Amino acid sequence: MDLVTTPLRMPADWRDFFALTKPRVMTLVIFTGLCGLLAAPGEIHPVLGFAAILCIAVGAGGAAALNQWWEADLDAGMKRTAKRPVPAGRMERESARDFGFALSGGSVVVMGLAIGWLAAAILAVSIFYYAWVYTVWLKPRTPQNIVIGGGAGAFPPLIGWVAVTGHITWMPVVLFLIIFFWTPPHFWALALFVQTDYAKVGIPMLPVVAGERVTRRQILLYTLLLVPLSLVPWALGGTGLVFGVAAALLGLGFLALALRVGLRQSVPNDTMKPEKRLFAYSVLYLFALFAALVLDRFAGLHGWA
Amino acid sequence: MGKDPEQFDLKAFRNRQKARNRALGVLLGALVVLFFAITIVKLGVQAEHRQSAQRPAGASHA
Numbered sequence: 001m002d003l004v005t006t007p008l009r010m011p012a013d014w015r016d017f018f019a020l021t022k023p024r025v026m027t028l029v030i031f032t033g034l035c036g037l038l039a040a041p042g043e044i045h046p047v048l049g050f051a052a053i054l055c056i057a058v059g060a061g062g063a064a065a066l067n068q069w070w071e072a073d074l075d076a077g078m079k080r081t082a083k084r085p086v087p088a089g090r091m092e093r094e095s096a097r098d099f100g101f102a103l104s105g106g107s108v109v110v111m112g113l114a115i116g117w118l119a120a121a122i123l124a125v126s127i128f129y130y131a132w133v134y135t136v137w138l139k140p141r142t143p144q145n146i147v148i149g150g151g152a153g154a155f156p157p158l159i160g161w162v163a164v165t166g167h168i169t170w171m172p173v174v175l176f177l178i179i180f181f182w183t184p185p186h187f188w189a190l191a192l193f194v195q196t197d198y199a200k201v202g203i204p205m206l207p208v209v210a211g212e213r214v215t216r217r218q219i220l221l222y223t224l225l226l227v228p229l230s231l232v233p234w235a236l237g238g239t240g241l242v243f244g245v246a247a248a249l250l251g252l253g254f255l256a257l258a259l260r261v262g263l264r265q266s267v268p269n270d271t272m273k274p275e276k277r278l279f280a281y282s283v284l285y286l287f288a289l290f291a292a293l294v295l296d297r298f299a300g301l302h303g304w305a
Numbered sequence: 306m307g308k309d310p311e312q313f314d315l316k317a318f319r320n321r322q323k324a325r326n327r328a329l330g331v332l333l334g335a336l337v338v339l340f341f342a343i344t345i346v347k348l349g350v351q352a353e354h355r356q357s358a359q360r361p362a363g364a365s366h367a
Contacts, residue, residue, distance in 0.1 A: 010317070010318060010321060011318075011321055011322060011325060013321060013324070013325075014324060014325050014328035014329075045346045045350065047342045047343060047346045048343065048346055048347075051339060051343055054339070113343075114343045114347070
């Protein structure tokens with residue numbers, strides 16, 4: 001038994017490395033980053049724009065890989081995440097770590113060289129924010145983890161914007177805040193219908209530690225902050241009427257669904273339909289809101305509005 | 306001797322390696338193309354700046 005025979009281990013499939021970057025989350029990152037880039041005043045060469053978006057996406061992928069390196073034990077204990085490459089044993093933990101660091105470092109350096117060091121610095125902060133501040137520090141400690149963690153997902157449009165303009169103004173900061181306040185209702189809706197899983201691995205998700213009633217009230221509270229906030233770009237003249245109308249209509253839909261979730265209480269064997277609906281709508285909401293932002297800018301450029 | 310020593314399949318191992326190498330090759334190739342494109346674009350942008358800096362004040366054209 002003590003003979004040192006290092007078995008030749010099957011190297012991890014490249015597809016598992018790809019899975020490590022959480023491609024599905026990345027679509028939202030790419031989309032919001034691209035919208036920030038397209039909505040920003042000014043021009044960027046398409047090649048450089050592509051490079052900027054690629055760096056944002058690869059940076060997010062690197063942060064996701066680091067997250068899964070750190071949380072492999074937790075992931076193994078949850079049904080939703082147990083099949084990820086590291087907890088499922090298809091990849092060594094160190095591979096995920098090295099891959100994550102390589103993607104993170106590479107994306108920041110390329111962003112700096114190709115686009116500018118302000119965009120690169122914000123990208124670095126966003127990776128650090130997700131991989132350390134959120135994953136390592138806050139997630140296991142506070143039930144408000146999602147609120148602060150939402151900051152990580154809020155960076156892409158800010159980075160996309162700064163890649164074009166080279167400096168920070170109030171508009172990209174408002175875009176940042178919109179995603180920031182969007183995250184809690186989005187994620188807690190999910191946490192309401194998968195709460196048993198989080199309880200099992202001891203992550204203090206709000207529904208687990210504070211109960212359902214508080215979670216529902218908080219979902220409603222953050223929605224009430226989000227909807228007026230989404231109108232700020234229009235109210236302050238940063239966008240035209242196209243965005244204003246879209247934000248108002250989309251916000252009303254969000255509010256209606258959040259009200260249903262916020263004012264009810266689940267019963268035994270509840271199908272949690274309103275929660276699932278709110279979760280699905282929240283994804284659609286963000287896509288549509290940012291699409292409206294881009295549409296608004298092009299409408300303005302071509303004099304349609 | 307507890308565990309059954311996993312039947313080692315050399316062919317599958319080589320196939321996996323080959324697939325990884327191919328993926329990495331494509332990736333590196335794509336990076337070469339990307340860096341080349343970025344370089345060309347940035348050179349172009351710089352040349353434009355130099356030109357517009359040399360142009361006498363008041364003489365503006367597209």
